[in-house]
Amino acid sequence: MRILITAGPTREYLDDVRYLSNASSGQMGYALARSAIQAGHEVALVSGPVILPPPEGCEVFQVETTDEMFAQSEKLFSECDGVIGTAAVCDYRIKTRKAGKIAKTGEAISLELVETIDVLAELGTQKGNRWVIGFALESQDARFNAVRKLYSKKCDAIVLNGVSAIGSTENYVEVIDQTQKTVATYSGEKAQVADSLIAWIQEHIVAK
């Protein structure tokens, strides 16, 4: 089986220096890539800027912006059996990026942010026979928002985690499938959680 995994943050620039991003470390996605390879699968990993070494035996595609992540992922998805979207995509971009570095003037500046493309939702609309596993990072109304994303992104299942997962080596996750129920929970080091998630996907998504 060949699996597409997205990982890490993306960046959306205001000017040549400043950008909007988040503290995603990419650890969950890289751990899933390692687990999937150990389980005998091929992995194409599309990664935003992180400082992790590429997992052994894994094709890694480096991207920076959300548009780049989408373009690379779409290209790879056609040759994959499914996708796991762990990337903490920067889902707003600055409407009008400035050239150079905006110089301070003492005045406030007003920025208009528009939504970036929803990478996983786009892949969801193109899925056909392929499976799609999403990740939802929620701070409030967590299960409600996760189920909403499960449908809007056409996921087979969605993995819910909290804000405390960002940058941490550990994670607590709930797997919600199309019954809208939590059907599995895993906690511990991200490497262990990744092993469990790959096994769960194999048993409950791929085998069906």
Added chain:
Amino acid sequence: MRILITAGPTREYLDDVRYLSNASSGQMGYALARSAIQAGHEVALVSGPVILPPPEGCEVFQVETTDEMFAQSEKLFSECDGVIGTAAVCDYRIKTRKAGKIAKTGEAISLELVETIDVLAELGTQKGNRWVIGFALESQDARFNAVRKLYSKKCDAIVLNGVSAIGSTENYVEVIDQTQKTVATYSGEKAQVADSLIAWIQEHIVAK
């Protein structure tokens, strides 16, 4: 001699997940800390979020936002002989930070950004007998802007570098002193540039 060095980026949050920042790696500041220690000085290093190991023999103070960097630096400055400000401070913050994680609605959002405190300029106003070395990262009108910052931040000298320095292991710098002229240029690995800069400061700023 005891030297205060600021390094790395700072982050300014929109909500609990998203922030404004830049790709500063902290390498120049950490290299200067190492060079200064090797030259027999004490260093207090105030660092934004970077992934570098703390230089041996260096007190490191981790901060995240610009306000935190200022508060920590001000506290330390009173017991130092001078400051080298290499930090690529996030010089805008979001006027009204939201709690939780802003949920996407499909609509554009408008953000008001206000300037953060100018860490080095504030230390400059408090300098008394102490010396202040600034760094200017400029994309256009570079020397003009560097000289403007030299005065507005009450620096004894300012080190000018270009946007290509961000995240790079190498650097090309010009040292501009109060004559408004470039009095030294150094290029190469940041570790070498740091050695040269510490020697220059020792000879031209401290010895005078």
